[in-house]
Amino acid sequence: MTKIAVIDDGPKSDYAAMLPELAGEPHVYGHHELAGTEGFAPYEHVRDCEFVSYPEPMTGCSAAADGSFTHRITDNEYDLERTARIRQDLGNPGRSPQSALSLRDKEMMKRTTEQTAPAARYARLETVSDLTGFVAETGYPVVVKPVGQGGSREIVVLHDDELVEFARRHWRDGLMVEQSVEDPMYHVDAVIIAPGYRSVASSGYLRSCPGAPAGEKASSLQLHPEEKFAARLEEFLDQVLDAFATPEASAYHLEVLHTPDDRLVLCEIASRVGAHRIPQLTRATHWVDPRRTRLRQPVGLPVPSGPAEAPEQRGSISVVPQGRPVGAPPRPPFERIDHYEVNQAPAPGAKPANSSSHPCFVTVRGADLDEVEQRAPQAESWLMANLVEPAEEAAGTVAGEVIRT
Template sequence: MVNVAVINYGKLNDYAAMLPEHVSGLYVFSHNPLDSTAGFAHYEHVPDCEFVPYAELRLRELARDRLFDYVVTDNEYDLERVARLRAHLGVPGQTPDSALSFRDKVVMKEVAGKRVRTPRFAGLGTFADLLDFVDDVGYPVVVKPRKQGGSRDITVLRDAGELTAFSRRHWRDDLMAEEFVDGEVHHVDAVLADGFRFVSCSRYLRSCLVVFSGQNNGSLQLHPDDPVAVELTAFLDECLAAFDTPAVSAYHLEVFRTARGELLLCEIASRVGGARIPALTRASYGLDLLPTWLRLSTGLPVADAPRGVPDRLRGAVAIVPPGRAVRAPGRPPFAWVTEYEVNTALAAGAVAQNSTSHLCWAMVEGRDTAEVEARLWETEAWLTGNLEADTP
């Protein structure tokens, strides 16, 4: 029997469905409670599992009486501890050094900068380091945590007044500064393994940072033969050539593209893209990113990677919580809206906590990227124009 240790985050992940061949050897520790756990060798819901080390302790204890063949996670914030477990147990997969290089954004840019362009950046030990960086680079400057995700806790300093305001906030020891890059932001989503290669390129409607100023978020797929998609795919390969990469991995790469067409690394993570990306990929390519990654990571067969081009492209737009009590409207009245979902768990009056925060979201389809984009703007206008006050 194959034993697989899993540190899980996703609320809806069904490991019995994704890994049925391994179900009796699954040892699952989950941040969120899972509904489908029948037949697992071991399951525990661990409140705050993402933040507490209990799962790491218990898996090392369990390993005294059994051999684990694989250790996996669906969660970016668990990549390093899963890598530590692999190293301790002698299990193949991503190493601790590799995991760190995809998690710590300073290390990430130091590594990637050997092969691709990056914005100017610096780790910040003290506030004086930030002042020196501003003197060297000028405004605007981006300040962000080295290991955070979802655009959380990011600050853009555009002038001396904003720097002064930032100086009144509590200082934290995990920050970096980066040159602000003006331009489009693209994302590349991939699953790569020996004998398997899937890459999909997309463009964000707006920067992920705009959700904190009340603007909506979304992205749209590029045709694989689009010249920009071809450039982005080559950028992914060149970037990964700088890293210590495992035999199997998923990647979510974000790339700045300036008005002059220059590509610069924003960030790269060794995990599946979040938010609406898996749904878009499933709709256009018939490929489910997370199960594909997990099956390949645990030695299981998968269908061949899609080789043809999609006959339709997709995009999605998410309406950001507006900070007041509103109800999401019903499904937009457009035949090309193929999926629509309301976030029923959102608290009344909520504001955006990260780049994936949403009141509702819609997926659209079209013949090409231009048609998808036009339909996304139309869908966004309809949704925002039909929000209703949520009165008792």
Template sequence: MTNIALTNIAVLNYGPKLDYPAMFPEVVDRLQVFSQHELKSTAGLARYEYVADNDAVPYAELMIRRLHRERPFTHVITDNEYDLERAARMREDFGLSGQSAASARSFRDKAVMKRVAGRTVATARFARLGTIVELTGFIAEAGYPVVVKPVSQGGSRDIVVLDGEDDLLAFSRRPWREDLMVEEFVEGPMYHVDAVLGPGYRFVASSRYLRSCLGVFSGRNNGSVQLRPESELARRLEDFLDRTLAAFDTPEVSAYHLEVFHTPQDQLVLCEIASRVGGDRIPLITRATYGVDLHGAVLRQSCGLPVEAPSAAVPAEVHGSLCILPPGRPVEAPGRPPFPWVRHYEVNERLEPGAVLHSASHLCFVIVSGSGPEQVEERLLEAEAWLMARLADR
């Protein structure tokens, strides 16, 4: 366990709602936080700085290295996928435990990730791209449709699906990027597996995306539906996670967010795996069903601090979430849907009133409960219909 008297923790934060004083009560005065978003709860922190575009500018790393010379850090932690590599680099330079730079890179670079994971699980055919000729060569072998995306991007950003020659010609008019890869399109619903693994600690939960993650580009609302943990598919997905991780150099403590296709032939095929907590509403529905704080579980263990073991009891109900995309015009969000199974409803307060919304943001989201994924999905769709009908009237 950590010697609290010697503890000095550098934090590269992204999440706008993380409460570090509540998460780390016994060492709150040993936390030095550099945050991409302004945090509401900062009382008692040894240091707190809001840094615009923190994961894109080198200021935080420069300051952490300077501060380390004055008083050595015992831990460097982050909740942000885009900070994993530089946090690992600093740990290596400081001689600290935690994920190595090579391990972080193997999870961050999607082409490297697929090559590594392909040793133990099925993956879609893929290739890193240097020129348009390499793209057309891949298409000639694999056929349409194909997916083109940056190797180190997240959140379905900058992904393009090419369904035919017209799409290829349109894509050829865009500025070429040096960080692209291509992969064959895999049919079937996508599932995500969210886990925190550490010495004597194991938490794994599986969910299905309500719709394709790429649906947001055509204006479709997106969300997740949790599986019953005792279901056969949930067990298959947990086994798939273990087989995937067997191919990687993994740290002693880490969170994982795995995305898996379930093909019409009943095959599980890797889409991606990240060594961090899943985004969107995943932490909220996880806490609602299992009482597990994914961020707290992995960040506290990464600092050698105790974490209560997850309950082995089968949950009475599971949850799902749905985000309503902005309609592209100034509008206020509808009120909370009037259903007893709505467990949480939240409007995106980061959007200015009357602002024209865009596809990268959400207007509001809802979390519902149910006995199983079928009932949860039914209720999500009912809540969606209620919200969209009132949104159309505004």
């Protein structure tokens, strides 16, 4: 009998729906207090799950004694190393701890790919002297980031004269610096299962995620899979993955820079499904649910394929709170809005700290990329003009509402 232990990071995860054949079997240790957990076996909310060791012995050592768990999985990037250690200790197949670390530590990640794919210049930081030396060699702007964070958390872009102010902050361990490249950025989201299954969706950012803490909207347009540049991005994904020891089944979120001299340059790659609006955008454009696909194959369940041809193209727009108390606006009154969803995670008015700090997002439909590029700014302008101020925030909007036309 299949019994799976899941270390979960999704506040709206529904494993019973994603794994209906295993109804009642998943043992879930969650970062969040989930509603509707009747389809799970034991469910336990673990406070500070990322920072405590409790899930490790519960899904590892205790299970080894009676052989109760046949699979141990996570859909959380920050738990990759933990689940890899458990698998190695118990002799289970899957990604090794070293492979997991190479995809979590951003400086190690770039060092690993040096032989297969170019990256912007970078360095690990032990002291502020390392930072000043890097700036002296490369000039401004530079990007300082923690090697183990994600979602644009704690990223700082330094321009002229901002180094002094940065030096007033508390220094923390585990930092790196890289040359800031002001080029268009793309993201490639893939689920790859050997042998034979491959789903790859390429998108271009209208604005990059690092701008989210400053109040910029995180938006992207999904490329048609038959476009030449989409094929080129997929080839670059393979080029990057050639540097890593990869398991038979995994998901990847790759960020790529396109330079003025027509080169592709690695920004980052993570072994996870793209966050927040990206799975919705992929489902709408490719008819593939990347999270569901990623979770089903490792536990031996069949994986449905998408259509032979992609439907109309789509783009997504996430609106961030701009650092003042606001709520999600009403549903945009446009037929071209495919999906509208209110984000229940951040508190209204919370200062944006990462790329997930948005009260809502929409996906916009068009016959081709040009049409989506025209429609997306119109939807964005309407949303920004209709943000709900605290005094008005009584009616609200139903989370997860889907509009299909």
